[in-house]
Amino acid sequence: MTNDAFFALGAALAIGLATFGPGIGQGLAAGRAFEGIARQPEATGDIRTLLILSLAFMEALCIFGLLIAFMLFGKIS
Protein backbone atom coordinates (compact mmCIF):
# COMPACT_ATOMS: atom_id res chain seq x y z
CA MET A 1 0.00 0.00 0.00
CA THR A 2 1.17 3.51 -0.74
CA ASN A 3 0.98 6.45 1.66
CA ASP A 4 -2.08 7.75 -0.17
CA ALA A 5 -4.04 4.68 0.80
CA PHE A 6 -3.21 5.29 4.46
CA PHE A 7 -4.27 8.93 4.18
CA ALA A 8 -7.58 7.91 2.60
CA LEU A 9 -8.15 5.23 5.23
CA GLY A 10 -7.24 7.66 8.01
CA ALA A 11 -9.62 10.30 6.66
CA ALA A 12 -12.49 7.82 6.43
CA LEU A 13 -11.79 6.48 9.93
CA ALA A 14 -11.45 9.99 11.38
CA ILE A 15 -14.89 11.14 10.25
CA GLY A 16 -16.48 7.72 10.75
CA LEU A 17 -15.34 7.32 14.34
CA ALA A 18 -15.86 10.99 15.16
CA THR A 19 -19.55 10.80 14.21
CA PHE A 20 -20.03 7.65 16.28
CA GLY A 21 -19.79 9.06 19.81
CA PRO A 22 -21.49 12.42 19.25
CA GLY A 23 -24.29 10.61 17.37
CA ILE A 24 -25.09 8.45 20.37
CA GLY A 25 -24.67 11.35 22.77
CA GLN A 26 -26.89 13.69 20.82
CA GLY A 27 -29.53 10.99 20.50
CA LEU A 28 -29.55 10.46 24.26
CA ALA A 29 -29.67 14.17 24.98
CA ALA A 30 -32.48 14.84 22.48
CA GLY A 31 -34.48 11.86 23.73
CA ARG A 32 -34.27 13.03 27.33
CA ALA A 33 -35.15 16.56 26.30
CA PHE A 34 -38.31 15.35 24.53
CA GLU A 35 -39.19 13.31 27.58
CA GLY A 36 -38.83 16.43 29.70
CA ILE A 37 -40.97 18.47 27.31
CA ALA A 38 -43.65 15.78 27.27
CA ARG A 39 -43.74 15.77 31.06
CA GLN A 40 -43.59 19.54 31.44
CA PRO A 41 -44.73 21.36 28.29
CA GLU A 42 -44.46 24.74 30.04
CA ALA A 43 -40.66 24.32 30.30
CA THR A 44 -40.28 23.91 26.52
CA GLY A 45 -38.39 27.16 25.99
CA ASP A 46 -35.74 26.53 28.64
CA ILE A 47 -35.27 22.92 27.63
CA ARG A 48 -34.89 23.85 23.97
CA THR A 49 -32.20 26.43 24.71
CA LEU A 50 -30.25 24.03 26.91
CA LEU A 51 -30.65 21.28 24.30
CA ILE A 52 -29.22 23.48 21.53
CA LEU A 53 -26.31 24.46 23.79
CA SER A 54 -25.43 20.90 24.74
CA LEU A 55 -25.86 19.66 21.17
CA ALA A 56 -23.42 22.37 20.07
CA PHE A 57 -20.79 21.08 22.51
CA MET A 58 -21.20 17.52 21.20
CA GLU A 59 -21.27 18.76 17.63
CA ALA A 60 -17.83 20.32 18.13
CA LEU A 61 -16.25 16.87 18.66
CA CYS A 62 -17.70 15.65 15.39
CA ILE A 63 -16.49 18.80 13.62
CA PHE A 64 -12.94 18.21 14.90
CA GLY A 65 -13.07 14.78 13.26
CA LEU A 66 -14.37 16.33 10.05
CA LEU A 67 -11.52 18.85 9.99
CA ILE A 68 -8.93 16.13 10.57
CA ALA A 69 -10.53 14.18 7.72
CA PHE A 70 -10.26 17.22 5.43
CA MET A 71 -6.64 17.71 6.52
CA LEU A 72 -5.78 14.10 5.67
CA PHE A 73 -7.77 14.32 2.45
CA GLY A 74 -5.69 17.31 1.37
CA LYS A 75 -2.51 15.27 1.83
CA ILE A 76 -3.54 12.69 -0.81
CA SER A 77 -1.38 13.51 -3.81
Next chain:
Amino acid sequence: MDGMIPVVASSEGGAIFKLFGLEISSITTTTWVIMLVLTMACFFFSRRLKAIPETKVQLIAELTVDTLLGFLGSIMGSKEKARYYFPMVGSFFFIILASNYSGLLPGAGHLPGFQAPTSAISYTAALALVVFFSTHYHGFRTHGIHYLKHFIEPHPLMLPLTLMEELIKPLSLSLRLYGNIYGEETLVASIFAMVPLFVPLPFMLLGVFFGFIQALVFTLLTCTYLASATAEAH
Protein backbone atom coordinates in the same frame (compact mmCIF):
# COMPACT_ATOMS: atom_id res chain seq x y z
CA MET B 1 1.27 21.41 11.69
CA ASP B 2 2.41 20.56 8.16
CA GLY B 3 -0.95 19.09 7.22
CA MET B 4 -2.77 22.23 8.42
CA ILE B 5 -1.43 24.36 5.57
CA PRO B 6 -3.23 22.91 2.52
CA VAL B 7 -6.63 23.02 4.24
CA VAL B 8 -6.26 26.66 5.23
CA ALA B 9 -4.82 27.63 1.86
CA SER B 10 -7.48 25.82 -0.12
CA SER B 11 -10.33 27.13 2.01
CA GLU B 12 -9.23 30.75 1.73
CA GLY B 13 -8.55 30.74 -1.97
CA GLY B 14 -5.52 33.02 -1.76
CA ALA B 15 -5.26 36.70 -2.59
CA ILE B 16 -7.11 38.11 -5.58
CA PHE B 17 -5.44 41.55 -5.52
CA LYS B 18 -3.22 43.70 -3.34
CA LEU B 19 -4.17 46.91 -1.58
CA PHE B 20 -1.42 49.00 0.11
CA GLY B 21 0.72 45.85 0.28
CA LEU B 22 -2.02 43.83 2.01
CA GLU B 23 -3.34 40.74 0.32
CA ILE B 24 -7.09 41.00 -0.26
CA SER B 25 -8.79 37.59 -0.51
CA SER B 26 -12.30 36.66 -1.58
CA ILE B 27 -13.52 36.51 2.00
CA THR B 28 -12.39 40.10 2.60
CA THR B 29 -14.31 41.47 -0.36
CA THR B 30 -17.39 39.44 0.61
CA THR B 31 -17.09 40.80 4.16
CA TRP B 32 -17.03 44.36 2.77
CA VAL B 33 -20.25 43.71 0.87
CA ILE B 34 -21.84 42.18 3.99
CA MET B 35 -20.74 45.19 6.07
CA LEU B 36 -22.29 47.51 3.49
CA VAL B 37 -25.56 45.54 3.37
CA LEU B 38 -25.84 45.35 7.18
CA THR B 39 -25.07 49.06 7.59
CA MET B 40 -27.68 49.95 4.99
CA ALA B 41 -30.17 47.63 6.70
CA CYS B 42 -29.46 49.41 10.01
CA PHE B 43 -30.16 52.79 8.40
CA PHE B 44 -33.29 51.46 6.71
CA PHE B 45 -34.73 49.90 9.87
CA SER B 46 -33.83 52.69 12.28
CA ARG B 47 -35.14 55.54 10.12
CA ARG B 48 -37.90 57.66 11.71
CA LEU B 49 -38.31 55.60 14.89
CA LYS B 50 -41.34 56.50 17.00
CA ALA B 51 -42.19 55.64 20.60
CA ILE B 52 -45.36 54.02 19.30
CA PRO B 53 -44.58 52.15 16.06
CA GLU B 54 -46.45 53.47 13.05
CA THR B 55 -44.75 51.67 10.17
CA LYS B 56 -44.42 47.95 9.46
CA VAL B 57 -40.67 48.40 9.08
CA GLN B 58 -40.33 49.49 12.70
CA LEU B 59 -42.60 46.67 13.86
CA ILE B 60 -40.43 44.08 12.09
CA ALA B 61 -37.24 45.59 13.52
CA GLU B 62 -38.66 45.74 17.05
CA LEU B 63 -39.98 42.18 16.88
CA THR B 64 -36.61 40.82 15.68
CA VAL B 65 -34.52 42.67 18.24
CA ASP B 66 -36.96 41.99 21.09
CA THR B 67 -37.14 38.25 20.36
CA LEU B 68 -33.36 37.95 20.24
CA LEU B 69 -32.99 40.12 23.35
CA GLY B 70 -35.51 38.04 25.29
CA PHE B 71 -33.79 34.83 24.21
CA LEU B 72 -30.35 36.09 25.24
CA GLY B 73 -31.84 37.45 28.44
CA SER B 74 -33.05 33.98 29.40
CA ILE B 75 -29.44 32.77 28.98
CA MET B 76 -27.72 35.58 30.85
CA GLY B 77 -30.20 35.69 33.72
CA SER B 78 -31.70 39.15 33.28
CA LYS B 79 -32.81 41.23 30.34
CA GLU B 80 -30.87 44.26 31.63
CA LYS B 81 -27.64 42.33 31.49
CA ALA B 82 -28.42 41.06 28.01
CA ARG B 83 -29.26 44.60 26.91
CA TYR B 84 -25.86 45.81 28.16
CA TYR B 85 -23.95 43.27 26.04
CA PHE B 86 -26.43 43.30 23.17
CA PRO B 87 -24.52 45.73 20.88
CA MET B 88 -21.64 43.24 20.66
CA VAL B 89 -23.50 39.93 20.89
CA GLY B 90 -26.36 40.97 18.61
CA SER B 91 -23.89 42.20 16.00
CA PHE B 92 -22.19 38.82 16.16
CA PHE B 93 -25.50 37.11 15.47
CA PHE B 94 -26.42 39.23 12.48
CA ILE B 95 -22.98 39.28 10.89
CA ILE B 96 -22.54 35.51 11.25
CA LEU B 97 -26.03 34.91 9.89
CA ALA B 98 -25.32 37.14 6.89
CA SER B 99 -21.93 35.48 6.35
CA ASN B 100 -23.40 31.97 6.50
CA TYR B 101 -26.20 32.83 4.11
CA SER B 102 -23.86 34.57 1.66
CA GLY B 103 -22.45 31.12 0.90
CA LEU B 104 -25.88 29.97 -0.33
CA LEU B 105 -26.19 32.67 -2.98
CA PRO B 106 -25.53 31.49 -6.54
CA GLY B 107 -21.89 31.79 -7.55
CA ALA B 108 -20.48 31.82 -4.01
CA GLY B 109 -17.19 29.94 -3.88
CA HIS B 110 -16.90 29.87 -7.68
CA LEU B 111 -16.76 33.53 -8.70
CA PRO B 112 -13.55 35.35 -7.74
CA GLY B 113 -14.12 37.72 -4.82
CA PHE B 114 -17.23 35.93 -3.60
CA GLN B 115 -16.97 33.31 -0.84
CA ALA B 116 -18.77 32.83 2.47
CA PRO B 117 -16.45 34.47 5.05
CA THR B 118 -17.31 31.94 7.75
CA SER B 119 -15.95 29.12 5.56
CA ALA B 120 -12.43 30.43 6.28
CA ILE B 121 -10.78 29.78 9.62
CA SER B 122 -9.10 33.20 9.84
CA TYR B 123 -12.51 34.90 9.93
CA THR B 124 -14.00 32.68 12.64
CA ALA B 125 -10.75 32.80 14.61
CA ALA B 126 -10.91 36.60 14.57
CA LEU B 127 -14.48 36.52 15.92
CA ALA B 128 -13.50 34.00 18.61
CA LEU B 129 -10.52 36.17 19.67
CA VAL B 130 -12.83 39.14 20.09
CA VAL B 131 -15.02 36.96 22.34
CA PHE B 132 -11.96 35.73 24.29
CA PHE B 133 -10.57 39.21 25.03
CA SER B 134 -13.92 40.86 25.70
CA THR B 135 -14.93 38.06 28.10
CA HIS B 136 -11.84 38.62 30.25
CA TYR B 137 -12.10 42.40 29.88
CA HIS B 138 -15.66 42.35 31.22
CA GLY B 139 -14.62 39.88 33.92
CA PHE B 140 -11.93 42.24 35.18
CA ARG B 141 -14.23 45.24 34.80
CA THR B 142 -16.91 43.58 36.96
CA HIS B 143 -14.78 41.94 39.65
CA GLY B 144 -11.51 43.87 39.49
CA ILE B 145 -8.48 41.88 40.57
CA HIS B 146 -10.74 39.34 42.29
CA TYR B 147 -11.57 38.00 38.84
CA LEU B 148 -8.29 36.05 38.96
CA LYS B 149 -9.67 34.14 41.95
CA HIS B 150 -12.14 32.24 39.77
CA PHE B 151 -9.26 30.47 38.04
CA ILE B 152 -8.35 28.73 41.32
CA GLU B 153 -11.96 28.47 42.45
CA PRO B 154 -12.53 24.79 43.31
CA HIS B 155 -8.91 24.19 44.26
CA PRO B 156 -5.54 25.81 43.33
CA LEU B 157 -4.39 22.46 41.94
CA MET B 158 -7.02 22.86 39.22
CA LEU B 159 -5.23 25.93 37.81
CA PRO B 160 -3.70 24.20 34.75
CA LEU B 161 -7.09 22.71 33.88
CA THR B 162 -9.01 25.98 34.20
CA LEU B 163 -6.35 27.81 32.17
CA MET B 164 -6.54 25.14 29.48
CA GLU B 165 -10.33 25.42 29.49
CA GLU B 166 -10.10 29.17 28.90
CA LEU B 167 -7.74 28.64 25.96
CA ILE B 168 -9.83 25.85 24.44
CA LYS B 169 -12.98 28.00 24.47
CA PRO B 170 -11.96 30.28 21.56
CA LEU B 171 -10.43 27.31 19.72
CA SER B 172 -13.61 25.25 19.79
CA LEU B 173 -15.74 28.35 19.15
CA SER B 174 -13.88 29.15 15.93
CA LEU B 175 -13.44 25.55 14.75
CA ARG B 176 -17.13 24.76 15.30
CA LEU B 177 -18.34 27.61 13.11
CA TYR B 178 -15.64 27.11 10.47
CA GLY B 179 -16.04 23.34 10.33
CA ASN B 180 -19.80 23.49 10.02
CA ILE B 181 -19.92 26.06 7.25
CA TYR B 182 -16.85 24.78 5.37
CA GLY B 183 -18.11 21.20 5.65
CA GLU B 184 -21.56 22.19 4.45
CA GLU B 185 -20.13 24.14 1.48
CA THR B 186 -17.89 21.22 0.54
CA LEU B 187 -20.82 18.80 0.85
CA VAL B 188 -23.03 20.87 -1.45
CA ALA B 189 -20.15 21.31 -3.92
CA SER B 190 -19.41 17.59 -4.10
CA ILE B 191 -23.11 16.64 -4.37
CA PHE B 192 -23.41 19.28 -7.09
CA ALA B 193 -20.47 17.73 -8.95
CA MET B 194 -22.21 14.34 -8.87
CA VAL B 195 -25.82 15.35 -9.70
CA PRO B 196 -26.20 19.00 -10.75
CA LEU B 197 -30.02 19.11 -10.77
CA PHE B 198 -32.49 19.06 -7.83
CA VAL B 199 -30.50 16.63 -5.65
CA PRO B 200 -28.40 19.41 -4.00
CA LEU B 201 -31.59 21.30 -3.03
CA PRO B 202 -32.34 19.43 0.24
CA PHE B 203 -28.72 19.87 1.28
CA MET B 204 -28.93 23.59 0.60
CA LEU B 205 -32.12 23.74 2.69
CA LEU B 206 -30.16 22.01 5.42
CA GLY B 207 -27.57 24.74 4.93
CA VAL B 208 -30.22 27.41 5.59
CA PHE B 209 -31.15 25.66 8.83
CA PHE B 210 -27.56 25.07 9.98
CA GLY B 211 -26.51 28.59 9.07
CA PHE B 212 -29.13 29.93 11.47
CA ILE B 213 -28.36 27.36 14.19
CA GLN B 214 -24.62 28.03 14.03
CA ALA B 215 -25.13 31.80 14.26
CA LEU B 216 -27.41 31.22 17.25
CA VAL B 217 -24.97 28.79 18.89
CA PHE B 218 -22.04 31.20 18.55
CA THR B 219 -24.15 33.96 20.12
CA LEU B 220 -25.43 31.67 22.87
CA LEU B 221 -21.95 30.48 23.81
CA THR B 222 -20.63 34.05 23.83
CA CYS B 223 -23.47 34.92 26.20
CA THR B 224 -22.75 32.00 28.54
CA TYR B 225 -19.03 32.87 28.61
CA LEU B 226 -19.83 36.51 29.37
CA ALA B 227 -22.41 35.51 31.98
CA SER B 228 -20.05 33.13 33.77
CA ALA B 229 -17.20 35.67 33.70
CA THR B 230 -19.35 38.44 35.17
CA ALA B 231 -21.42 36.28 37.53
CA GLU B 232 -21.70 37.40 41.13
CA ALA B 233 -19.29 35.54 43.40
CA HIS B 234 -20.87 33.10 45.82
